[in-house]
Amino acid sequence: MELHFLTIGELREKIATREIAATTVVRSILKRIAEVDTQVHAYINVLSESAMAEAELIDAAIAKGIIKPLSGVPIALKDICCTKGIETTCCSRILRGFIPPYDATVVEKLREAGAIIIGKTNMDEFAMGSSTETSCFGATRNPYDLTRIPGGSSGGSAAAVAADECLAAIGSDTGGSIRQPAALCGVVGLKPTYGRVSRFGLIAFASSLDQIGPFTKTVADSALMLSVLAGYDAKDSTSVNLPVPDYSAFLGRDIRGWRIGIPREYFIGGIDTETQSALDGVMRTLQACGASCVDISLPHTEYCLAVYYIVAPAEASSNLARYDGIKYGMRVEKFSDLKDLYKKTRSQGFGSEVKRRIMLGTYVLSSGYYDAYYKKASRVRTLIKQDFADAFRVCDVILTPTTPSAAFKIGEKTNDPMQMYLSDIFTISTNLAGIPGISVPCGYTASGLPIGAQFLAGHFEEAKLLQVTAAYEQAGTFIKRRPKI
Numbered sequence: 001m002e003l004h005f006l007t008i009g010e011l012r013e014k015i016a017t018r019e020i021a022a023t024t025v026v027r028s029i030l031k032r033i034a035e036v037d038t039q040v041h042a043y044i045n046v047l048s049e050s051a052m053a054e055a056e057l058i059d060a061a062i063a064k065g066i067i068k069p070l071s072g073v074p075i076a077l078k079d080i081c082c083t084k085g086i087e088t089t090c091c092s093r094i095l096r097g098f099i100p101p102y103d104a105t106v107v108e109k110l111r112e113a114g115a116i117i118i119g120k121t122n123m124d125e126f127a128m129g130s131s132t133e134t135s136c137f138g139a140t141r142n143p144y145d146l147t148r149i150p151g152g153s154s155g156g157s158a159a160a161v162a163a164d165e166c167l168a169a170i171g172s173d174t175g176g177s178i179r180q181p182a183a184l185c186g187v188v189g190l191k192p193t194y195g196r197v198s199r200f201g202l203i204a205f206a207s208s209l210d211q212i213g214p215f216t217k218t219v220a221d222s223a224l225m226l227s228v229l230a231g232y233d234a235k236d237s238t239s240v241n242l243p244v245p246d247y248s249a250f251l252g253r254d255i256r257g258w259r260i261g262i263p264r265e266y267f268i269g270g271i272d273t274e275t276q277s278a279l280d281g282v283m284r285t286l287q288a289c290g291a292s293c294v295d296i297s298l299p300h301t302e303y304c305l306a307v308y309y310i311v312a313p314a315e316a317s318s319n320l321a322r323y324d325g326i327k328y329g330m331r332v333e334k335f336s337d338l339k340d341l342y343k344k345t346r347s348q349g350f351g352s353e354v355k356r357r358i359m360l361g362t363y364v365l366s367s368g369y370y371d372a373y374y375k376k377a378s379r380v381r382t383l384i385k386q387d388f389a390d391a392f393r394v395c396d397v398i399l400t401p402t403t404p405s406a407a408f409k410i411g412e413k414t415n416d417p418m419q420m421y422l423s424d425i426f427t428i429s430t431n432l433a434g435i436p437g438i439s440v441p442c443g444y445t446a447s448g449l450p451i452g453a454q455f456l457a458g459h460f461e462e463a464k465l466l467q468v469t470a471a472y473e474q475a476g477t478f479i480k481r482r483p484k485i
């Protein structure tokens with residue numbers, strides 16, 4: 001088998017037994033990228049030279065008997081993660097030329113664990129979007145159908161894993177940007193609890209919602225990645241100081257007696273029939289594993305989208321105020337005075353979706369409107385969080401579709417922001433509540449497009465998510481296919 005098809009679990013064994021070298025793996029991945037990425041466009045920057053140099057160091061360490069959890073594993077990073085000495089753009093013109101002087105904490109952790117950073121992946125500009133079409137580098141394509149979007153905003157990372165252009169990738173999720181593209185590309189995507197993984201060095205979109213998490217080919221790989229990424233970081237004031245469990249230890253455990261909450265608000269209308277029947281299949285499998293499905297209610301679900309599109313743009317407008325042509329990246333060449341410099345740099349540097357969010361956010365935070373919008377949204381957010389707390393009193397985990405339908409065509413929703421926003425209808429509440437969520441592949445449409453199932457759990461209960469999805473995966477009722485590229 002070609003090495004790029006391996007999972008992390010499989011590669012780890014081959015590295016540990018010295019069957020293959022890290023340099024061989026990296027060469028195989030670079031070859032694969034050269035073969036398919038002109039079609040997929042998952043990467044905006046492939047770090048061939050530094051990856052080979054890192055692999056040589058890893059091989060030297062292995063020769064001395066030093067083997068780490070991710071030794072020799074090629075990993076791709078969404079271009080929202082700061083990388084020391086490597087341009088980091090958030091796929092925005094305004095950050096072209098920005099070279100961070102430090103690595104994000106997750107990048108440090110990956111390097112310490114022996115991983116090899118293979119490249120930076122494409123994304124929607126500043127992570128605002130659900131299709132990876134708003135990138136200043138152009139769209140990424142879904143490996144299962146090159147005329148369709150891979151989802152977003154972490155579409156490059158999801159597509160890179162789906163097309164076997166890396167073994168795992170890092171994404172960020174503010175309202176669904178890990179889970180939604182994972183579902184549309186047929187891979188596993190995990191958004192941890194807010195505070196579980198350090199956000200230090202993650203370019204901020206909406207600080208109270210953003211979380212970093214992994215894209216992997218299997219649930220077991222997701223557990224391995226989370227064990228490396230999670231943990232307290234003094235450099236992130238919202239990082240929580242709780243011990244990190246050995247997530248892999250939960251994988252073989254059964255789910256007999258578990259109650260799977262089925263929120264009735266998520267299953268009424270709007271879901272396409274193929275998605276619904278794939279979800280029915282997941283329920284049957286879980287029942288066969290000894291779990292039972294219970295009807296639950298999340299009564300404030302209908303307000304989630306509205307609350308998100310007040311809170312997220314409000315925080316974004318504040319976070320993006322720093323891009324003014326002075327400190328980071330791009331600056332226009334011709335300007336008359338300081339104000340003109342700000343105005344021209346921001347007008348030319350930001351794309352239209354980012355501008356829309358900045359205007360919306362500035363408006364809802366402006367005096368006279370703050371109470372009516374931002375404050376009210378914050379209150380409803382508390383009710384949404386309470387809905388989940390109530391639900392988890394009667395169930396262990398919640399099951400929903402990840403998306404209302406499979407991947408749509410490139411260009412299909414670009415002129416209709418409302419339609420685009422609706423792509424995240426099932427993922428957004430998770431971020432508002434701060435709870436963890438995972439999307440796992442659970443079926444294909446008749447035309448061969450992947451469908452994802454989303455599981456949610458209480459705060460810091462990632463282990464439960466991994467246990468239930470591993471049980472589902474191991475039941476073997478769903479057979480994973482590879483894209484035909």
Ligand code: GLN
Binds near residue numbers: 127177
């Ligand atoms: N699609 C949502 C948005 O456009 C969520 C994005 C994300 O999670 N980063 O804001």
